[in-house]
Structures are given as structure tokens and as C-alpha cells.
Amino acid sequence: MIGACLAIAVSAEQSAQPANPHADVLSIGGSVTEIVATLGQGHRLKARDTTSSYPPEVTNLPDVGYMRALSPEGVLSVGPSLILSEEGAGPPEALDVIRAADVAFVEVPNALTTKGIQRKIRIIGKALDVPTRAKALSARVGREMTKAIQDSTRPxxxxxxxxxxxxxxxxxxxxxxxxxxxxxxxxxxxxxxxxxxxxxxxxxxxxxxxxxxxxxxxxxxxxxxxxxxxxxxxxxxxxxxxxxxxxxxxxxxxxxxxxxxxxxxxxxxxxxxxxxxxxxx
The missing domain is CATH 3.40.50.1980 (Nitrogenase molybdenum iron protein domain)
Known part of the structure; x- marks a missing residue:
């Protein structure tokens, strides 16, 4: 039987701090939340959606529900000044109400390629005003992906x-x-x-x-x-x-x-x- 048991250590830089009075970001989508934390901005997370489970510390944050079944009341009740949302959140009528509120809303496109992941990182880095960190993380991810794919090549x-x-x-x-x-x-x-x-x-x-x-x-x-x-x-x-x-x-x-x-x-x-x-x- 083939088995895979995966564990990742979370660095102090990635730790989210739910009690931080300066937290202002609602992150919707597990990969979006992970990128925020990896950019060293976990302390800015005010709330998250149910799919956001990494790094583990984010599970201590208020949960606004499943990303495809959001309610405007639940999302806006946490009082974010910035919403970072993975593409595909919904339902559409809920997003219409959320977008009409006086809150900055940034949609992050899905990715299935290395370049797509890098684009997600850059978009999030720009929204969080940490473009230099995002550029460095994007470059690192590019190198790691290239090597991992090359090493995995089979006849x-x-x-x-x-x-x-x-x-x-x-x-x-x-x-x-x-x-x-x-x-x-x-x-x-x-x-x-x-x-x-x-x-x-x-x-x-x-x-x-x-x-x-x-x-x-x-x-x-x-x-x-x-x-x-x-x-x-x-x-x-x-x-x-x-x-x-x-x-x-x-x-x-x-x-x-x-x-x-x-x-x-x-x-x-x-x-x-x-x-x-x-x-x-």
C-alpha cells in the first residue's frame, strides 16, 4: 500500500495573531490565506473562511463560512477593511452585496501552473502593500516548482x-x-x-x-x-x-x-x- 503522511513546520514569521488590534484583512480561500501568512502578514488577518486551515494558527480566527456559501451579513460582521477572495467564492448575489459595501475587495484568480501561483502571490502582495516581499516569494516559488517538476519527470x-x-x-x-x-x-x-x-x-x-x-x-x-x-x-x-x-x-x-x-x-x-x-x- 502506498501512503503519504505530510507535515509542515510553521515558522514564527507565518504565525497569525488573532488578538492583534491592527488586523484588518478577511481572507477567503485556503491558498489566499496561506499566501498572506507566507508573506509575513498573518498578523493582519482578522477572519477567514472555512477552507482556510493553514498555517494551523489561522483556525483560531473567526470563520465566516464556506467560501461558496457566504452570507453578506457574516462577511461584513467581522468588519474588515480589505477582503482578499479566491476566485469562485459565492454565491454571486452575496458577492454583489459584499462588493457594494464600503470595503476594498480583491479577487485572486485560480491557478493551475507555476506562473499562475506567482501571479496570485503578486496580486496579494500588491493588495497588502508588500510588493517587494511578494516579488521575492514569487521568485522562490518559481525556482522550487521548476526543480520539483524536473525531478518528477518520468519516461x-x-x-x-x-x-x-x-x-x-x-x-x-x-x-x-x-x-x-x-x-x-x-x-x-x-x-x-x-x-x-x-x-x-x-x-x-x-x-x-x-x-x-x-x-x-x-x-x-x-x-x-x-x-x-x-x-x-x-x-x-x-x-x-x-x-x-x-x-x-x-x-x-x-x-x-x-x-x-x-x-x-x-x-x-x-x-x-x-x-x-x-x-x-
């Missing part, structure tokens, strides 16, 4: 087929096709996305899973009682006849690390590559 014939499963609600598999963060990470880490027939995430049939013939199942590490046990996973009719089930090959990785496409993505690339090819972290 085509050696690449493992990876099926990313977003959920298994009702026994139906919701899997990643092309153009997703999971798809991008799999390719960066030297793997092949086993599902390429459609873009985005979609519920797929048992037959489609069988035809995909994944060597490895990749899932978010939901922890506790929220995750699916190995025996239950490999006993699913769609999975049980795949190469992944025969080898009991499943990887569970922290969702924000894997799909956030922020400052730690180079680590996610390395860790996934090492886990796929048994090279050790």
Missing part, C-alpha cells in the same frame, strides 16, 4: 495511471477529468490522469472506472470518520477489479496542500511523486 512508459476521487457519495465516484487542480498536480508529479474524457469533476460509471484502469487511487485526506477505509474503498464494485485494488494502492493527501496551488505546491509535487514511485519523502 512515458513508466508513468502510473492515477484516479483522483473527489467523493464517493451514495457509492458513486466523482472523479477528476482534465483541467482541474488534481489533474495538473498528477501531471506535474510524473503521473498520468486516468480520466481524460471530460473536463472538470464528474460522476462516472463503474464501467468508466474499469476502462480507466488506474494503478493508484488518489483522495483527499479527510481524517477521522470522514474518510473511507481501505477495505471499503477496494470493495467498491467499480474499484475492486482495477490494478489499484489488486495492489491496494491508495494515497490520501491533505486537500489544501494538494489542490490549493499556493506556496507549498512544490512540496505537494515532490511528495506525490515520491509516494507514487516508492522513493521516500
Amino acid at each position: 512515458e512508459g513508466d508513468k502510473k495511471r492515477v484516479l483522483f476521487m473527489l467523493s464517493t457519495q451514495g457509492g458513486k465516484i466523482n472523479a477528476s477529468g482534465t483541467g482541474t487542480a488534481a489533474d495538473a498536480l498528477i501531471r506535474m508529479a510524473g503521473g498520468v490522469n486516468a480520466i481524460t474524457d471530460f473536463p472538470g469533476y464528474k460522476q462516472i460509471t463503474d464501467e468508466a472506472v474499469g476502462m480507466a484502469a488506474p494503478d493508484v487511487i488518489l483522495m483527499m485526506d479527510r481524517g477521522g470518520d470522514h474518510g473511507m477505509a481501505d477495505d471499503e474503498l477496494f470493495d467498491m464494485p467499480a474499484i475492486k477489479l482495477t490494478p489499484a485494488a489488486q495492489n491496494r494502492a491508495v494515497l490520501r493527501i491533505d486537500g489544501l496542500l494538494m489542490l490549493g496551488f499556493g506556496p507549498r505546491t512544490a512540496k505537494a509535487v515532490r511528495d506525490l511523486n515520491h509516494a507514487l514511485y516508492n522513493e521516500g519523502a
Whole structure:
């Protein structure tokens, strides 16, 4: 069985301080919050959304709710002077009300590439008035990503087929096709996305899973009682006849690390590559 257990030490520079009277920023989106902290501006965070879980200190901040189900009252009640929001927050009618309020609102575009991550960093750095720090962090991330991707390169014939499963609600598999963060990470880490027939995430049939013939199942590490046990996973009719089930090959990785496409993505690339090819972290 392939396993990945990831832990990251948080530096003092990244620590958020909820009691700071000068905190003025509401961060919506896990990667946005992580970039704010990595830029040394964690002390300015006044509140965050539910997806913001790294660095761990930010979980002590007021939580305005899930980024795709925000309420204007909840967002504005924390009294931010600046809202940094990842693209895709909503619902749209709630954002219309929030944007109409007397609060600076900066939307940060999603990213699936190194340049996209660097752009996110620069946009956030500009909004926080720390462009020099953002330039330095952007350059560092660029170097780390380039090396991680180069080190993960595999010959085509050696690449493992990876099926990313977003959920298994009702026994139906919701899997990643092309153009997703999971798809991008799999390719960066030297793997092949086993599902390429459609873009985005979609519920797929048992037959489609069988035809995909994944060597490895990749899932978010939901922890506790929220995750699916190995025996239950490999006993699913769609999975049980795949190469992944025969080898009991499943990887569970922290969702924000894997799909956030922020400052730690180079680590996610390395860790996934090492886990796929048994090279050790």
C-alpha cells in the first residue's frame, strides 16, 4: 500500500495573531490565506473562511463560512477593511452585496501552473502593500516548482495511471477529468490522469472506472470518520477489479496542500511523486 503522511513546520514569521488590534484583512480561500501568512502578514488577518486551515494558527480566527456559501451579513460582521477572495467564492448575489459595501475587495484568480501561483502571490502582495516581499516569494516559488517538476519527470512508459476521487457519495465516484487542480498536480508529479474524457469533476460509471484502469487511487485526506477505509474503498464494485485494488494502492493527501496551488505546491509535487514511485519523502 502506498501512503503519504505530510507535515509542515510553521515558522514564527507565518504565525497569525488573532488578538492583534491592527488586523484588518478577511481572507477567503485556503491558498489566499496561506499566501498572506507566507508573506509575513498573518498578523493582519482578522477572519477567514472555512477552507482556510493553514498555517494551523489561522483556525483560531473567526470563520465566516464556506467560501461558496457566504452570507453578506457574516462577511461584513467581522468588519474588515480589505477582503482578499479566491476566485469562485459565492454565491454571486452575496458577492454583489459584499462588493457594494464600503470595503476594498480583491479577487485572486485560480491557478493551475507555476506562473499562475506567482501571479496570485503578486496580486496579494500588491493588495497588502508588500510588493517587494511578494516579488521575492514569487521568485522562490518559481525556482522550487521548476526543480520539483524536473525531478518528477518520468519516461512515458513508466508513468502510473492515477484516479483522483473527489467523493464517493451514495457509492458513486466523482472523479477528476482534465483541467482541474488534481489533474495538473498528477501531471506535474510524473503521473498520468486516468480520466481524460471530460473536463472538470464528474460522476462516472463503474464501467468508466474499469476502462480507466488506474494503478493508484488518489483522495483527499479527510481524517477521522470522514474518510473511507481501505477495505471499503477496494470493495467498491467499480474499484475492486482495477490494478489499484489488486495492489491496494491508495494515497490520501491533505486537500489544501494538494489542490490549493499556493506556496507549498512544490512540496505537494515532490511528495506525490515520491509516494507514487516508492522513493521516500
